[in-house]
Amino acid sequence: MLIRVTPDVLEPGPAIAAVESPSAGAIDIFLGVVRDNNLGRRVQYLVYDAYPAMAEKVMSAIAGEAKERFGLEAVAVLHRTGRLEIGETSLLIAVSCGHRKASFEGCHWLVDEIKKRVPVWKKEVWDDGEEWVEGPESLGLQQAPASMRS
């Protein structure tokens, strides 16, 4: 399993190579990419903070669960940190599997779980301000009483 939190540019090639297997008929790759807008505001760039050692532990645990749950052959999960410009890849997941259905479902589940529980944070920088985003899917918000959620 290739699991990494890194300030370096994320390239699909090494992640694909890490999940290739002679018995895999399907490889699904997901790129989370910096978008030029969010919730109606124009985004200039993002800054990602992380707790790298713990993030890699949690990503490894999620990858292991995904392999088990969806019968995946191999999983790679990479998350980038630091300043990212529009169009750059913040999250890269690759999974391989005997058949396609589980590859799509497993990869989708991985993204969902990463957004819930991996200690990584993004700050949106707009033309007129900036803010650390509290992920609506994060366990911290899901577990807080509804009155605390904005």
Next chain:
Amino acid sequence: MLIRVTPDVLEPGPAIAAVESPSAGAIDIFLGVVRDNNLGRRVQYLVYDAYPAMAEKVMSAIAGEAKERFGLEAVAVLHRTGRLEIGETSLLIAVSCGHRKASFEGCHWLVDEIKKRVPVWKKEVWDDGEEWVEGPESLGLQQAPASMRS
């Protein structure tokens, strides 16, 4: 839209570049890869035949339907022809989208539709024989009376 039937090796890079967009937050890429086994038999290699001009027309139509149906920003579909060894990519799809859910669903739907109606055929070559595969999802088999299906 990048749509191509080609005997050349399929690389994810150009397909990803073809779907990148400042407003896309999610890119999903699917690789159909030659597996070393099918239905319990060891596969040596595959040979893909195609009706390239029509295959590209049908792939374009499916890509347009997917954009409409799933709100995708851009779609790339490439299918390789000729002899493919184990581990080589026969089908490469990339889609970009504002949000991840539609990127997974749209990409999965594209693979399903390609297997139904794009005029491409694969021959499996085993240690002790070979056979043109009739895709169980193909329209030709789906429309034939049940008594005709083996």
Next chain:
Amino acid sequence: MTVTILLFASLAEAAGFRRIELPLEADDTVGAVRDRLIGRYPALARFVPTLLYAVDEEYARPDTAVAAGATLALIPPVSGG
């Protein structure tokens, strides 16, 4: 006045060729052209139950008309991906 017929995959192997031109007849349809081809190459008959057809790169039905110069493709169950 002819129609060009394209064969692929299992059909091309069974026939021994991938392309043939046949003379066009009055009121020709996909099914009529197919049946004349099978008259000449009976090895192709067994494929008919699961065949699809395309005229000039668009899926067509057995009753679709075939015009002079058209290209008719016989399409066995596809297996791309």
Next chain:
Amino acid sequence: MTVTILLFASLAEAAGFRRIELPLEADDTVGAVRDRLIGRYPALARFVPTLLYAVDEEYARPDTAVAAGATLALIPPVSGG
């Protein structure tokens, strides 16, 4: 005998630092250490309702015991991906 506290993202900006060591007290828990930190840095109080915690890189609860030399991370709602 100390505990190391790690702050990230919004908490690190509010506190002005990413890491601090506090003396360990008898029967210390995640919640008790957090409350002493907030006693010193009241700007962190507003984050408490949605905070999660990790001790030595594993998610923990407010009543989890904190041992000498442990690392306690205060984890605001994550937003990776």
